[in-house]
Amino acid sequence: MSLPQASLCTVHLGYLLMLIDCLKQDGIDVDGLWGGDYLQTLGALDPNTRRPIEEWEALVEQAQPHSERDVALRMAEFVKPWDTGPIGFITMASHNLREAAEALAQFYNLLNDVYTLDAELVGERFEIAMRPLSAHISPSLERLTLATICWHARWLSRRADLHFDATFTFDMPAPSLTAALQKTFGGTLTFNAPRSCLLGPAEYETLPVSRGDHGVQETLRAQLMAEMASLQDTSTSFVHKVERIIKPRLETGEVNLDDIAAEAGVSVRTLQTRLEESGLNFRALLDRMRHAQVLLYMGDVDISLIDMAHMLGFATQSSFHHAFKRWTGMTPGQYRKQRLRAGISNRATAR
Incomplete structure (x- = not known):
């Protein structure tokens, strides 16, 4: 597989590497899918490299026929907070889910510049909304992002029973994918919506995070603020x-x-x-x-x-x-x- 030319919309290299690791764990022959030369090229890149969103989407599309589950949803379960580096650690160092969601929303563009995240109270519900930064819409990235937040919220709060409603900009998918989305989120699903959002009861935001050292939070925040400033200085x-x-x-x-x-x-x-x-x-x-x-x-x-x-x-x-x-x-x-x-x-x- 050849490397695509640069795109206006990019994702962190980690998206590609985590996809490959996820597929390997599921026993899928990634060398046969994409060739050893391509995988070796990715592995040799600087860890902070950005790749075109189209490249990640192409990998997901090519891998889907070889996977028994939706690849984006499978990745969401596979990725743990620490896999996202300082962003994951700052969520782990938060006091409650509200603080963790705010930190993720603030620094989300370090992971990709396809969408931004907003986290706020809307009436009696807490909402995390994805807003596109360009005309590029990525249903796979929407599923991955919201499902990852869903699983991480359960992991951070030690509450496996948390259920979320979810809205998506794409049309209702095939029954098998709809059922997989329902199993992931547990709440009401809405398709062809104005924006993709994760919604939960307002009381979820006060659930304590008991996984990390709160004292490191501002050290991480300083590091991430510097990285965000650097990214935005070069963004188109x-x-x-x-x-x-x-x-x-x-x-x-x-x-x-x-x-x-x-x-x-x-x-x-x-x-x-x-x-x-x-x-x-x-x-x-x-x-x-x-x-x-x-x-x-x-x-x-x-x-x-x-x-x-x-x-x-x-x-x-x-x-x-x-x-x-x-x-x-x-x-x-x-x-x-x-x-x-x-x-x-x-x-x-x-x-």
């Missing part, structure tokens, strides 16, 4: 381009839609249209970036809650409190006290 995604423009402005609370569009070289209408193509709008993108930034500010005891509201561009303290409670289920004061009780501080990384 329009969403990442807008994020690069917003970020320095966000730190001073000076975010204006007209100014952002002008710096991006497009009209306000075009900016909104291109964001909508990725399932976003300017307000939603700004909201997501504020959420990520405030988690850094929370670890710096020298930044007051009033200063945070101002630095993030909120007009009033009450609007900041309302947004923060929507993001985390807690008030800013409650969240900071929880972090301080746990001895978590990220002063060095917040500056």
